[in-house]
Amino acid sequence: MLKAIEISKELNEDSIRKLIAKNIDAIHVPGFYPKELSARFADCIAGHSELEAYKVQNALKRLGMGYVDVGKDADNANRYHSEAMRSIWGIRDMIYPNLTPLDHFRLLLEEVWPAGATIQTIDGRKSFVGTCRVIDQGAKMLPHNDRLARMLSNGASDLTGQLAVNVYLDMPPEGGELELWLSEPTPEQDKEQETRDGLDREVLGEPRLLIRPENGDLVLFNSQLIHGVTPGVGGRRVTMSCFVGHRGDDQPLTYWS
Structure with a gap:
């Protein structure tokens, strides 16, 4: 019997612990960031000269290189780290004096x-x-999971949990929902993601949970579980995101993109 879906509306120590332990399925904080600032920031991002399309899915664009783009390549890793602080400061400057x-x-x-x-x-x-x-309207994202160890050259990390963090700055009138299957990929599916951009929806079946955020909402979920995004209708989808790593309840959390 499947357990009931449970979502926390608060970001605190208890909800973070429960999410890492898979005792709840998501943290969804409505109105985390002001809607007016969200709209202004989304326009700055969408119109930025350094906005870059992903190599595999060019309907998906990003500002700021994610570690997923490194691909275990030493030159890409050097670019990622050498640009890290400049990218943080550059994005921060777009909305200054407000906090991102x-x-x-x-x-x-x-x-x-x-x-x-x-x-x-x-x-x-x-x-x-x-x-x-x-994410342009109509763009399809394949279901996938995110696990730092898979991206590292030695294939190993000391993380005991990994969360995905998204703040939604602009949502399309329809679609753009977060899809959560609430299950880990099989070893075969995990290996499949090393060679293609995601997993086959027909094999996975329907997700167990759909979350429809509003502009300014914050959502955290377990990134090691399979997740995806439904195609947007009538507009773009703009988010700001990172991951949070857990190494034990007495250890500092870490964050990266």
Whole structure:
């Protein structure tokens, strides 16, 4: 028998612990970031000269290189780390003197988690945090999961949990929902994601949970479980996102994109 779906509307120590332990399925905080600022920030992102299409799906665009783009390539890794701070500051400047939604999130995370929170380092170098994504209307994203170890050259990390964080700055009139299957990929599916951009929807079946955020909402979910996004209708979908890593309840959380 499947357990009942449970979503917390608060970001605090208890909800983070429960999400990592899979005792709840998501954290959804409505109105986390002001709607007026969300609209202004979304326009800045969508019109930015450095907005770059993903290589595999060019209907998906991003500002700020994510570690997923490194692809275990040493040159890409060097570019990622060397651009990290400049990218954080550049995105921050777009909405200054206001805080970006992820700067606001980072401050709260440090305060609510007993051991605090800090930027993830990889091979002794700081990571970028705060990828901004624009998804064109009608674009389809394949279901997938995100796991830092799969992206590292040695295939291993010390994380005991990994969460995805999204602040929704602009949602289309229809579609753009977050799809959660609430299950981990099989070893075969995990390996499949190393060679293609996601998993076959027909094999997965329908997701167990759909979340329809509003502009300014914050959503956290377990990134190691399979998730996707429904195609948007009538407009773009703009988000700012990162991951949060857990290494034990007495250890600081880390965040990166």
